[in-house]
Amino acid sequence: MGIRERLSGNEAAATAMKQINPDVVAAFPITPSTEIPQYFSTFVDNGQVDTEFVAVESEHSAMSACIGAEAAGARAMTATSANGLSFMWEMIYIASSMRLPIVMSLVNRAVSGPLNIHNDHSDAMGVRDAGWIMLFSETNQEAYDNLLMAHRIAENENVLLPLMVCQDGFITSHSIENIELLEDAKVKEFVGQYHPKHYLLNKKEPIAMGPMDLQAFLFEHKYQQAEAMCNAKQVILDVAKDFEKLTGRKYGLFEEYKLDDADIAIVCMNSTAGTTKVVVDSLREKGIKAGLLKLRVFRPFPAEEIAKALANVKAVAVLDKADSLNGVGGALFTDVTSGMQVNGVTVPTSSYIYGIGGRDTTTKEIESVYKDLMEDSKKGKIGNPYRYLGLRK
Amino acid sequence: MNDIIEIRWHGRGGQGAKTASLLLADAAFNTGKYIQGFPEYGPERMGAPITAYNRISSSPIRIHSNIYEPDYVVVVDDTLLESVDVTAGLKSEGAIVINTTKDGNELKKLLKGYAGKIYTIDARKVSMETLGKYFPNTPMLAAIVKVSGIMNEADFIKDMEGSFKHKFAKKPEVIDGNMKAIEMALKEVKEIK
Known part of the structure; x- marks a missing residue:
């Protein structure tokens, strides 16, 4: 102990x-x-x-x-x-x-x-x-x-x-x-x-x-x-x-939180994963099969393992706390989608740029991402995949 | 999730609201709880409004965002009542604790009809009488412990004595005053009817 x-x-x-x-x-x-x-x-x-x-x-x-x-x-x-x-x-x-x-x-x-x-x-x-x-x-x-x-x-x-x-x-x-x-x-x-x-x-x-x-x-x-x-x-x-x-503390390349049977999943890193776990639990109570992939090892990038872990979900959101300013999502999004593509996994996946410059990320915002994913998974396709979370317009 | 108590502190830079939130986290930790104590950092200047937060729970705390619907709010400086919406999101079954000498009617007007309980304490008086200087954070810490009931008073007093002995190891002359401030504040905090 x-x-x-x-x-x-x-x-x-x-x-x-x-x-x-x-x-x-x-x-x-x-x-x-x-x-x-x-x-x-x-x-x-x-x-x-x-x-x-x-x-x-x-x-x-x-x-x-x-x-x-x-x-x-x-x-x-x-x-x-x-x-x-x-x-x-x-x-x-x-x-x-x-x-x-x-x-x-x-x-x-x-x-x-x-x-x-x-x-x-x-x-x-x-x-x-x-x-x-x-x-x-x-x-x-x-x-x-x-x-x-x-x-x-x-x-x-x-x-x-x-x-x-x-x-x-x-x-x-x-x-x-x-x-x-x-x-x-x-x-x-x-x-x-x-x-x-x-x-x-x-x-x-x-x-x-x-x-x-x-x-x-x-x-x-x-x-x-x-x-x-x-x-x-x-x-x-x-x-x-x-x-x-x-x-007794278990670590892998990433942590799968209620991802096994999940229909919709968020991929993110660092402290936002904790806030996301709280949201996953509350959605699960309502019967919504939400899950989380919290990446621990960003380099080397576990592309194959991530693709496998996300293979059975119906929609994925990748949360990036940095914008690549290339117009097509952040670095984590690019790596995750590339890894899925190369490994033959086709799941509608969208990019969310969030939390820039210390903008607080709340459970309500994470809930809104899962809500978007529910829509995406129902339709089986996504509109604009390059999204922003918590951005004032 | 339901057993988390969330507290938001409003103070001005230099008054020790951040320190008070960390001391509260310490005290709750020592009673076996899971805790978070964190300030919201902005431009750090003496006198600027600052916010600090506490979460206290009997199970691990995973959420990492600011607190928007607190159970309790502590206002360390009543001049903030006019410029900061201190009751924003505050649960009506919760309470607000204010360092003030203003009367109930005046406070109710400033709090724009907040429906929960309102407690006041004259932390300036407590601090001046016990420490001879104006340090409102120690009395306000005692006040929120009393109002929230997150631990019993005897445990709190015992724990704070240990904390102060550690914190003021190089200034032992202020330990007594701080302990007196705590004991006095526990008695002085009053609910406004």
Whole structure:
């Protein structure tokens, strides 16, 4: 039995980092993730961790310091949000192409402009092709659990990719909620020591890292990153199995909530999934077969598994908390529909852009999506699939 | 779902409404409940209207949206009554607790015919007498605990003593005053008939 606590999502992330006790943390404060390095720096000051904390002058430097540390053979972590991630962007690609299993806590916030400090997923969606494993978290508990599993996934020799754990800015990062923590010793044992196979400070094996890579090999190296991403899927499941043995908490690539016999389904990520579960329950009481697919693993994208899980529903709505501004739906919608198409699943599916810039998403709005889906499933076809939820017109 | 108690706090930046909501979450957590305590962040300036929320339940809370139909509303600053629709969505079987010295008739007019129970407390008086300074959040916390009955008073007092000892570890001189504020507020909060 774990430790019953109440923590905000940021406190939960900082606590996970404390228990992981990485070699290096380099971070620069930015709302709403500021508290993570803030709390962590107090752990350093109090001697609760023996981490080298690098208070850098920018996010570009935060990621650069993590890259340097990991290349040297250390375990490095960071935290950021929105424009902080934007400022890291150049180094985000360097981290993944150098196959450095850095772990980041990304507290999702709208990327400016205009300036907005509130939640949406535009920051995460901006780096979806950067070669990072991306896990999403409904609650403070999931943000904590995902971080505890992160290094085991990222550092696996068949993976060796950086990993980010996302949670919704303010909605979970600043809400105090119940959480079950693991004892420090159990975390230490579960996460294990980091023994990289190749690293710069190994005098027995002098190597170069991150050199120029032109026509002769870059293509192959990019293929290897894609291959590692494919490998990550099984590793994520294996680590989740071990985690379940330890905690009783079950994680997969996604959570199917009353999806088995569902006629209509919503696909979404992070905190909105909780609100959706409440709506699913109330619709079920009325005899409406509503279900939810809550995606946890966005990269690698479990296309085949999602297609299979949605194969028997009559209408699907994919909720994107970031607009691709391409006129044809958000990134999650594109990935889900592409996955269904490729795997021979034909279900009327529509895109809902919602919650942009912290616009609150209510149970009433989620209900309205299911109502739309009931109409769609009755007709067996949809009108305009590119929809907006909670938009004032 | 039905056993969730939802509370909305209205205050002004700097008065501690957010802290009060977090303390209430703490206190309820310590009685074994599932809790949420979260502020609605806006432009954070001293004196600007702010909103904070609590959900308290005996089963896990999954909803993650603001609260639109609260069971209880706490108004930490009565100047908000004129500018903010504090009873918006407030259930008529619920109650509103206001820090004010205004009389019943005046309040009823300001609350535009709200049909539920109205409680008042002079948190300024309580705070000045017990702390010597104006910190309305501690009295308002005690007032909402009393009005909502989410925990019994003895448990609440005991729990707050523990919280204050932890929170004010570096300022132990304010613990006594805060405890007195709680005890006094529990007695001072009154329903308007």
